[in-house]
Amino acid sequence: MPTSRSYGDACGIARALDVVGERWALLVVRELLLGPQRFTELRQALAGASSNLLADRLRELEARDVLRRRKLPPPASSWVYELTEHGRELEPIVLALGAWGVRVPLPPPPTTLSATSVMLFLRAAAHPDPAAPATTCRIELDDRVWTVHTAAGQLQVEPGEPTSADARLRTDPKTLNALLNDPTTLDTAISDGSAVATGDLSALRSLLHAPTRSHQGRARPPHLDIGWSWKSPDNR
Known part of the structure; x- marks a missing residue:
């Protein structure tokens, strides 16, 4: 059941942890950074959390104005969870925590890796060639679709179908x-079937190389072992 435990400490850090310090709370925030999700999608992404525990965290975060629940318009008409403006202010904190966490040893297998985690890394680490033409790629991970648009050296990640796509990739988070x-x-x-790619493969290759391009001249960071964001000392 939902918890109302408190540190009873007036420090702002302790008060923040009263809100998001419970187990799974910040991972729920992570999953919502790129857009709303249904309960079933959150349950799939946070496989280690039971349905009851996840429901408790969602109720607590909603009560604390970190997220809200709303019904999508027809034809979907399903309920989704999304961050409030107050909750979205946690984004730089969560990403900074991820950057700090890459120095922590990986947990023993088996491990999970969510689609949102990989897409957050791609958004944070990729720096496309500014001279390259604008491209739009459709990325499908575990039945979730993402639109990745690159233009003028910038990369945007949005959930949902693109209106058109130069290239398409369907795979799972660990393969991506x-x-x-x-x-x-x-x-x-592609040959072993772990990924299906169609369209302009040169655009897709350019997208996959974008994180490598952003770290030219430096050793490639170990972030990809967990699919989380990483910032070099030059970009702090």
């Missing part, structure tokens, strides 16, 4: 994570 770590393995992933 591996492709971002080593884009040269795309052909192997």
